[in-house]
Amino acid sequence: MSVPAPAPPPLANSPRRWWALAALTLSVLIIALDGTVITVALPTLSGELGADSAQLQWINGGYLLALSVAMLPVGLLGDRYGHKRVLIGGIALFGLASLAGTQAGSPGQLIAVRTVLGLAAAMIMPVSMAVLPRVFGPAELPKAIGAWTAATAVGMPVGPLVGGWLLNHFWWGSVFLFNVPVVVLALIACVWLLPADRARERGPAVPFDTVGTGLSAVGITALVYGTILVPDDGWGSPRVLGGVVGGALVLAVFAWWQQRCPHPLVDTxxxxxxxxxxxxxxxxxxxxxxxxxxxxxxxxxxxxxxxxxxxxxxxxxxxxxxxxxxxxxxxxxxxxxxxxxxxxxxxxxxxxxxxxxxxxxxxxxxxxxxxxxxxxxxxxxxxxxxxxxxxxxxxxxxxxxxxxxxxxxxxxxxxxxxxxxxxxxxxxxxxxxxxxxxxxxxxxxxxxxxxxxxxxxxxxxxxxxxxxxxxxxxxxxxxxxxxxxxxxxxxxxxxxxxxxxxxxGRTGAGDAVPAAREVATSPAEHGQSLA
Incomplete structure (x- = not known):
């Protein structure tokens, strides 16, 4: 049976597509900035909040862990409930967490804020990329991906620059408050400019892969945790080896489970x-x-x-x-x-x-x-x-x-x-x-x-x-x-x-790869997108 060609992106011929790209790049730019802006603030936070070295490490580590762990389930949620919905929710959560960061009064509260910021970043990063094909056709998609990639790259070196300037002129909470106006602008732009989520034919309710989600969370947490400890403990440390080796073993079990789960978190x-x-x-x-x-x-x-x-x-x-x-x-x-x-x-x-x-x-x-x-x-x-x-x-x-x-x-x-x-x-x-x-x-x-x-x-x-x-x-x-x-x-x-x-385009194996084609369960779903 022939497969219908995918519908063209809703904004393929609209000038709005470039403004939509600006909205998407703005959302990932603020994440890239936030990932590094905190580095220059750590000495100030140590003095103002009395954070010790372990707490300072987890101000960064909590963000990184939440970002790494949450991205896999977030992608599945975006496919089910709509990429635009999840993206807007992530941007809003990022802004609220940034506001909470300005009011943090202890290292524990700041670690919690940074963890929520990591969760929000996980809602934004993969879903914003998934929206790109809904805005650009195949000919322009590489240019859009290039701009999206540049936004994530430019934020890394610019983050410390922005953080240093803010700390020189304002109080430590300004590194969080800086996010808020950018988040508001990105939120308005995404709501207004991005194409609406498409309704999808609903079949039987598909259970969520809770086992796979748990295994991936434990495995990635252990692997990233062990790696975070490397600068202080060294590769030979029992904590580092336990985290890295244990995480790798759990992720191997996760891969085994994904092969056998009828509705896996990751489509292998x-x-x-x-x-x-x-x-x-x-x-x-x-x-x-x-x-x-x-x-x-x-x-x-x-x-x-x-x-x-x-x-x-x-x-x-x-x-x-x-x-x-x-x-x-x-x-x-x-x-x-x-x-x-x-x-x-x-x-x-x-x-x-x-x-x-x-x-x-x-x-x-x-x-x-x-x-x-x-x-x-x-x-x-x-x-x-x-x-x-x-x-x-x-x-x-x-x-x-x-x-x-x-x-x-x-x-x-x-x-x-x-x-x-x-x-x-x-x-x-x-x-x-x-x-x-x-x-x-x-x-x-x-x-x-x-x-x-x-x-x-x-x-x-x-x-x-x-x-x-x-x-x-x-x-x-x-x-x-x-x-x-x-x-x-x-x-x-x-x-x-x-x-x-x-x-x-197509691979040499045929007009399409069968495994990928099987992801759609009915002819009506081909060419149909959630966002």
Whole structure:
């Protein structure tokens, strides 16, 4: 039986589609900002609220855990009840939690607020991506994905910049209050501009996969929790090993259950489509490397080159510029060369950029950093935008929320592992290259703790040799981390060249992948979307 062609997006030919894209990018931009804006406020919160180091860790960790754990069930809820409804609910919850954050009077209350903010972010991230095909047709979807991706990327370096400015001029609650007007604007724009959720033919009530939800929550929580502890405890810590290994085992049970559950939380049949399987894997590879770079580079710009928070944020913009240029160029290249060639080429450029960065010397200035940051951003955009478009093209309309949630969840976990793994490698390289001879034990411990600690000791003692040693050691550690990023990108390029479909449309297995087609249970559901 032939499958009817999907209905065109409601806004495909309307100028409103670009305003709708602005609303969606605004919603994810505020999440990206909030994910990092709190980092510069931690010392202030420690003094104002009396938070100890463990509580400070969970002000960040609670947000990250809630975001990672909630995305999978949220995608299913979006498919069932409407993507626009869930998105608007998430934006509203984000605004209310931000208001509550300004009134927090204790570390425990602030941890609770940050956890709710993570839950709200989980309602926004995957669902906003799932809405994109309801606004843009196939020809313009890559451009929309590029803008959406750029919004999430630009928020990471800009967050500390905004946070630092706010703390310099206002009280600590301003880092939460800042969210509120942006949330109100995003809420109004999404309500007004996004297409309404479509009513769907209702069949028999389908039970919710509570077992799968519980297993995924426990597994992701344990894995992310163990990874969060790495900077303080090290990879050999029983808590880290217990969390990472235990989480991996629980997630293996979760995967087994999804194969056997009649109505699973994650439709594992999506992996039968090589577009989804390899596009997701490559996106995870790139996100792992990029998150590690975003962890390392701000420290290099601030501690080695000596720029303040504002200058550091501005000097990361070449990476974003490269991403946007690649997203624009990719629109032209993909139809001509095919997704396989463009993604593999992007990963090679990404690898080249990180290799150039790995050759950084302590005497190199910002111009050299701007060169390899631009190359890295360009390669990232050239790879991740077509790969994401490939994944989106593989998703049945009525399961797009589950598909994007799965993509965002594995990317989120990959990013967490990237920061922990590459951060540990940076630390090991730094310690191996640092010379603390002649220092007291207390000063040596402070210098070994971080490059900023070494800088403080060197400034107090007026020890230029310690400054030079710390800078050399940090650049050595950064080079090791960037070499690993280059290796990951090269491995991704090989996988893309070998396994990605040449084109982003149908696969060679037929006119559509049967597993994906089975997600719709009746002919009337084909081409029907919830949002």
């Amino acid at each position: 049949r999506l992996f039968a489509d090589p577009r989804f399987r390899w596009g997701t894997l490559i996106a995870v590879f790139v996100n792992f490397a990029l998150m590690g770079i975003m962890f390392v580079v701000p420290q290099y710009l601030q501690e080695v080159l000596g720029h303040d928070a504002l200058g550091t944020g501005l000097r990361i913009l070449p990476l974003i510029g490269g991403l946007m240029a690649a997203a624009t160029l990719g629109e032209t290249l993909v139809p001509r060369l095919g997704t396989r060639v463009v993604v593999a080429a992007g990963l090679l450029v990404f690898a080249a950029g990180t290799l150039v960065g790995a050759a950084t010397g302590t005497g190199d200035g910002y111009a050299y950093a701007a060169l390899w940051l631009t190359m890295t951003g360009f390669g990232f955009g050239l790879a991740v935008v077509p790969a994401t478009s490939l994944v989106m093209a593989s998703l049945p309309a009525q399961a797009s929320g589950r598909g994007t949630s799965l993509l965002e969840t594995v990317q989120q976990v990959g990013g967490v592992l990237g920061v922990a793994g590459l951060g540990s490698l940076l630390s090991a390289g730094y310690l191996a290259g640092l010379s603390t001879g002649g220092l007291s034990r207390q000063d040596a411990d402070a210098a070994r703790d971080s490059v900023s600690g070494a800088g403080a000791v060197a400034a107090r003692l007026r020890d230029r040799d310690l400054t030079a040693s710390a800078h050399h050691a940090f650049v050595h550690g950064m080079s090791l981390a960037l070499l690993v990023c280059a290796g990951i990108a090269l491995a991704g390029a090989v996988l893309a060249a070998l396994f990605l479909p040449a084109r982003g």
